[in-house]
Amino acid sequence: MSSEKLFKSIGEVAGDIDAQPDRPETEQSQPQQQNDVAMGFQDEDRQVQEMESMCMECGKNGMTRMLLTVIPYFREVIVMSFRCEHCGNSNTEIQQAGEIQTKGCVHTVHVLDPSDLNRQVVKSNSCTVTIPEVALTIPASRGQLTNIEGILRDTVRDLSLDQPLRKVMEPEDYTKIQAIIDRLKGCLPENGEDQDNEEQTVGEVQQSAPRKFIPFTLKLDDPAGNSFVSFVGSTSDPKWSMRVYNRTRDQNVALGLVAQEETERKEPAQTTSGKDVPEGARRVDQALADTESGSIVPEEIFAFPGDCSSCGHQIDTLMQRVNIPYFKDIIIMSTNCEHCGYRDNEVKSGTAISAKGKKITLKVEDEEDLSRDILKSETCGLEIPEIDLTLQPGTLGGRFTTLEGLLNQVYDELSTKVFQTGGDSMDSEERSKFEKFLGDMKAVMSASRPFTLILDDPVANSYLQNVYAPDPDPNMEIITYDRTAEQDDELGLNDMVLSGYDENIKDVLDEPKEETKV
Numbered sequence: 001m002s003s004e005k006l007f008k009s010i011g012e013v014a015g016d017i018d019a020q021p022d023r024p025e026t027e028q029s030q031p032q033q034q035n036d037v038a039m040g041f042q043d044e045d046r047q048v049q050e051m052e053s054m055c056m057e058c059g060k061n062g063m064t065r066m067l068l069t070v071i072p073y074f075r076e077v078i079v080m081s082f083r084c085e086h087c088g089n090s091n092t093e094i095q096q097a098g099e100i101q102t103k104g105c106v107h108t109v110h111v112l113d114p115s116d117l118n119r120q121v122v123k124s125n126s127c128t129v130t131i132p133e134v135a136l137t138i139p140a141s142r143g144q145l146t147n148i149e150g151i152l153r154d155t156v157r158d159l160s161l162d163q164p165l166r167k168v169m170e171p172e173d174y175t176k177i178q179a180i181i182d183r184l185k186g187c188l189p190e191n192g193e194d195q196d197n198e199e200q201t202v203g204e205v206q207q208s209a210p211r212k213f214i215p216f217t218l219k220l221d222d223p224a225g226n227s228f229v230s231f232v233g234s235t236s237d238p239k240w241s242m243r244v245y246n247r248t249r250d251q252n253v254a255l256g257l258v259a260q261e262e263t264e265r266k267e268p269a270q271t272t273s274g275k276d277v278p279e280g281a282r283r284v285d286q287a288l289a290d291t292e293s294g295s296i297v298p299e300e301i302f303a304f305p306g307d308c309s310s311c312g313h314q315i316d317t318l319m320q321r322v323n324i325p326y327f328k329d330i331i332i333m334s335t336n337c338e339h340c341g342y343r344d345n346e347v348k349s350g351t352a353i354s355a356k357g358k359k360i361t362l363k364v365e366d367e368e369d370l371s372r373d374i375l376k377s378e379t380c381g382l383e384i385p386e387i388d389l390t391l392q393p394g395t396l397g398g399r400f401t402t403l404e405g406l407l408n409q410v411y412d413e414l415s416t417k418v419f420q421t422g423g424d425s426m427d428s429e430e431r432s433k434f435e436k437f438l439g440d441m442k443a444v445m446s447a448s449r450p451f452t453l454i455l456d457d458p459v460a461n462s463y464l465q466n467v468y469a470p471d472p473d474p475n476m477e478i479i480t481y482d483r484t485a486e487q488d489d490e491l492g493l494n495d496m497v498l499s500g501y502d503e504n505i506k507d508v509l510d511e512p513k514e515e516t517k518v
Contacts, residue, residue, distance in 0.1 A: 055084035062089070077122065079145055094122065094143040100255060101225025103244040109148070109229050110239045110415060112215045112431060114189045117149035120230040126255060127222040134183050134216070148218055148229075149188065156184050186214040217416070223251040236446065238438030241411065248338050308335075310342035321350055327463045330375065332400060347375060347398035353493070354460035361477040362453045362464055369475070370404035370447055377461035379491065382410075383454040387440040393458075403453070403464075407445045411438070458487045 048067050055062040062084030070076050083090040109119060122145055123129065129138040129151060138155060146154075159181050166174035220227045225244070231237040252258040303316040317335045324330060329350035336343050362369070376382065378398045382391040389410075396413065399406055415438055443449045455462050460480070466473045488494050 053082065055082075055087060055089055057089040058084060058087040060084065060086045062086070077145070092145065094124075094145040100257065103225055104221070104223040104247050104251065105225045105227065106222075106243045106245065107220040107227065107229040108241045108243075108412075108416070109218045110215070111148060111187070111218060112239060112435075114213055116239065117147065117152070117189070119148050119232075120228075121146050121148060121151060121220070122226075122228040123151070123220065124222055124224055124226040126224045127220055127227040130219040130221065131184075131216055132219070134180055136180060136184075151218075152184055152188055156181055156188075159184075183214070186212075187216050189213070223247050224255055236439060236442040236448070238415075238435045238442060241415065243408070243412070245341075248341050250338065251341075306335075308337040308340065308342055310337060311340040313337060313339040315339075324373075324375065324463055325469070327375070328461075330400065345400070347377065347400045349377065349459075349461040353491075356460060356480045357456070357458040357483050357487070358460035358462065359457075359479045359481065360453075360455040360462065360464050361479075362473075363450065363475045364403070364444075364447060364453060365450050365475065367447045368467075370402065370407075370445075372403050372467065373400075373463075373465040374403050374406055374455075375400045375461075375463035376406060376455065377457055377459070379459050380455055380457035380462040382406075383456070384444060384451050385454070386449070386451045387437065387444060389437075389441070404445065407441070411441050411445060414438070414441070458483050458491065 048065050050063055050065050052061045053064045054060070062082055064080060064082045066081075067079045068076070069079060078095045079092070080095070081090070081092045109116065111117065123143060125143045126140050127143075128140055130136070136155070138151075144151075159177055163174060163178065163181075166177065218229070220229060229240065231240040235242075247255075249258065253260055301318055301320045303318055306315060306317055307313070308315045315335065315337050317333055319331060319333045321329055321331050331348045331350045332345065333348070334343075334345045362372075364370070376396070376399045379393050381393045382395075383389065391410065396406075396409060399409065401409070444451050453464075455464060464476065466476060468474070483491075483493075485494075
């Protein structure tokens with residue numbers, strides 16, 4: 001049977017069921033019909049498969065229903081629902097019908113008003129849910145097909161179950177968990193809220209002021225790449241974003257893709273102090289000892305020992321000197337923690353400071369321009385006049401990536417920090433303006449509208465790939481200019497002594513010292 005017949009959208013399944021006429025009773029005996037249901041041998045025309053299964057609450061038999069369906073803009077899933085008619089126990093679960101994806105994914109949604117609570121959520125059994133504003137992390141558990149409001153209500157319900165016992169046995173834990181519950185209730189609409197506060201009377205509830213909705217951010221991190229949060233309209237939704245990443249070794253082991261014994265290194269790399277270094281890299285102290293001049297060899301990777309700023313484990317920071325054609329040498333430093341997944345990279349100039357500044361202007365007209373390599377130094381400012389975007393020097397630090405990757409980093413930084421720090425204090429007008437800005441940013445990220453990118457670097461350490469090199473690029477303009485005295489002062493160039501500093505030091509040492517009388 002083809003996948004198109006097996007996996008249909010829920011709307012198509014409902015339409016097919018409504019269009020089917022009432023079926024006559026078959027001539028099979030009742031025990032035979034029950035055996036067919038239990039074994040799953042049902043008519044192929046049935047969209048929802050049913051089978052009896054034991055209830056874990058009362059021990060009697062309930063009914064499990066399975067539906068093979070496809071979620072728009074996502075993939076095929078199996079939705080399962082169980083209900084026991086004897087005790088009323090019921091639950092739902094979702095399983096992936098496809099394979100594990102090659103990369104993990106992180107979905108981020110900024111919930112700014114109650115309408116965002118209706119967004120559909122597909123959470124696999126390997127997905128972790130995080131709400132940063134509440135410092136709440138929901139570990140991986142069973143798969144669910146629900147919405148954002150359903151996740152919040154399930155969390156409030158689960159946390160509230162043992163609260164009466166905690167209030168007596170562990171008052172400190174009770175206070176902390178109750179603060180989280182109250183914060184989550186502020187993220188839910190008042191209508192339909194569970195009436196769990198028995199201390200308030202009906203009159204007190206009626207006189208209480210209407211609760212104000214509290215915005216928050218929801219993140220779904222799934223190493224298997226099989227979780228999903230729906231967007232509104234298209235992927236240009238300013239409140240929605242998705243990022244993919246390469247899994248760590250521990251995540252591959254947890255997903256069963258790699259055996260535990262296969263993760264151990266058979267031949268450790270060259271060591272100098274009893275610690276392994278990444279394959280193909282040398283420790284910098286050993287490299288400097290091996291070279292007579294102590295200089296850095298181009299294209300060689302060096303490892304610096306250090307501690308992860310996120311989890312505290314000992315890790316290595318890799319450094320490599322790379323030559324960019326038609327530009328200059330740069331030094332790329334990369335940190336990757338395999339324990340917690342923390343990653344960071346930074347770019348430094350590998351040559352002297354240029355005598356003049358440089359301004360690069362690129363007119364982006366199609367998606368091909370987004371794949372250009374770009375080096376943005378920490379002294380470079382970025383500007384896109386069409387959407388009123390201006391980044392001051394120092395923002396994001398040094399980055400060596402593609403134009404698309406840089407725009408994605410700008411979007412993630414702005415959307416996350418602004419909504420987390422100013423989400424509660426922003427009024428409706430400011431929030432609508434910022435949502436419009438993020439929508440324009442999404443259009444720029446997909447190159448669905450032409451825009452102009454301006455890089456202004458006073459020390460000329462930034463670079464934008466010329467796809468027509470060595471010929472000039474018709475869409476790119478590069479201007480060199482003399483730095484102003486204010487720029488030299490901000491960069492600290494006025495305080496540098498580049499020649500004759502030995503004589504200056506000698507003169508200072510030879511100056512007679514004034515005696516101080518007490």
